Amino acid sequence: MQYDALIAGGGHAPWLKEYAGTDIRLLAKIKGRRFVDYIIEALKASGYINKICICVPAEAVEELAKTTPNYCEVREAGKGLPHTCLVGSENIGKENPQVLVVCDDIPMLTGEAVADFLKQCAAFPHGELIYPINKQEVCLKKFPDATRTYGKSSHGSYTGGNMMLVDKRVMPRGQVKANEIFARRKNPFSLASWLGWSFIFKLVMHKLSVADVEKRVTELMEMESHAIFSDYPEIGMDVDKPADFALAEKYL
Numbered sequence: 505m506q507y508d509a510l511i512a513g514g515g516h517a518p519w520l521k522e523y524a525g526t527d528i529r530l531l532a533k534i535k536g537r538r539f540v541d542y543i544i545e546a547l548k549a550s551g552y553i554n555k556i557c558i559c560v561p562a563e564a565v566e567e568l569a570k571t572t573p574n575y576c577e578v579r580e581a582g583k584g585l586p587h588t589c590l591v592g593s594e595n596i597g598k599e600n601p602q603v604l605v606v607c608d609d610i611p612m613l614t615g616e617a618v619a620d621f622l623k624q625c626a627a628f629p630h631g632e633l634i635y636p637i638n639k640q641e642v643c644l645k646k647f648p649d650a651t652r653t654y655g656k657s658s659h660g661s662y663t664g665g666n667m668m669l670v671d672k673r674v675m676p677r678g679q680v681k682a683n684e685i686f687a688r689r690k691n692p693f694s695l696a697s698w699l700g701w702s703f704i705f706k707l708v709m710h711k712l713s714v715a716d717v718e719k720r721v722t723e724l725m726e727m728e729s730h731a732i733f734s735d736y737p738e739i740g741m742d743v744d745k746p747a748d749f750a751l752a753e754k755y756l
Contacts, residue, residue, distance in 0.1 A: 638734055
């Protein structure tokens with residue numbers, strides 16, 4: 505099965521300017537190549553990707569349009585990630601409505617990692633929101649010096665990947681839910697009430713399973729959701745602080 509991909513690159517990272525001369529992540533260079541070049545190469549190397557839409561701040565549109573392959577379409581990003589996904593998906597996903605959304609800060613992504621995730625996604629043909637997770641031991645085995653945030657469940661510790669397979673037909677209603685989460689993000693009591701106190705209790709007591717998370721995400725987002733176990737930690741190795749930039753320089 506073939507998919508179109510969306511690289512969501514609408515944000516700025518002010519700290520990055522000191523290290524790469526730009527605060528636009530997709531334009532930042534590591535080992536002489538831009539983040540966007542690494543990501544495009546990984547997507548095409550997977551063998552699963554047709555067209556790629558790249559969403560970036562307005563000031564980067566012209567440069568990327570001139571310096572990316574002809575199967576890439578460059579568009580101005582929307583206001584926030586949910587809106588960017590909606591805007592970017594307008595001209596892709598016409599043959600297959602499931603669109604692979606990839607964050608702009610994972611230059612260590614590989615074609616094997618993308619292929620493995622999408623191959624597993626095929627088991628959920630009606631999935632509307634599918635996301636990868638990495639076990640802590642998988643991450644530490646390949647990147648022992650990496651510092652990541654892990655969530656503990658009843659079956660171990662996990663971290664989330666920086667991509668997701670989304671059915672573009674649910675994106676309009678997903679805007680409402682995403683904005684609701686955003687509005688509650690700085691009010692722990694409000695967020696906990698929204699998630700459900702039984703869910704929070706299980707989380708705190710480390711009795712929450714991956715299946716519990718899938719079920720709650722499905723209920724809250726009102727879309728069929730699934731988690732995929734990935735043995736490729738590159739999916740979760742985002743560059744969002746100076747230590748991550750040094751790590752990427754070391755491993756690329």
